[in-house]
Amino acid sequence: MTDRTRRGALAAATAVATASLAGCADAVISGGEEETDPEPVDRTGSDRVTVTVGADAGFAFAPAHVVVESGTTVVWEWTGAGGAHNVVDRDGAFGSELISEQGHTFEHAFAEAGVFEYVCTPHQTRGMAGVVEVVE
Numbered sequence: 001m002t003d004r005t006r007r008g009a010l011a012a013a014t015a016v017a018t019a020s021l022a023g024c025a026d027a028v029i030s031g032g033e034e035e036t037d038p039e040p041v042d043r044t045g046s047d048r049v050t051v052t053v054g055a056d057a058g059f060a061f062a063p064a065h066v067v068v069e070s071g072t073t074v075v076w077e078w079t080g081a082g083g084a085h086n087v088v089d090r091d092g093a094f095g096s097e098l099i100s101e102q103g104h105t106f107e108h109a110f111a112e113a114g115v116f117e118y119v120c121t122p123h124q125t126r127g128m129a130g131v132v133e134v135v136e
């Protein structure tokens with residue numbers, strides 16, 4: 001076998017291996033799969049509701065979709081898992097600092113009805129997103 005054919009065979013083998021591994025990446029890296037919309041969790045009737053930041057191996061909010069009444073304060077509490085996180089409303093209504101400290105909290109009082117979608121900006125590509133649905 002000449003150098004030229006060896007290089008060609010090696011290049012072909014590398015391309016096949018790369019393509020094979022690319023299909024496995026989502027199985028190895030949690031959070032890479034497409035998420036379905038989370039089931040809403042009804043917390044109406046509560047003045048304060050807590051959402052965990054860094055749940056499920058560190059890259060989720062729990063509950064990810066919460067329903068509250070106007071006037072409710074939502075408190076996000078960090079687990080310390082998954083590195084630094086923040087809570088940022090997609091439309092700019094609220095936003096926290098980027099924090100990794102376990103026990104840190106951020107809160108926001110929801111005065112008006114609406115649907116507020118938020119993300120952890122460093123991990124939004126991993127599906128770290130949530131919804132606060134405010135009803136009258």
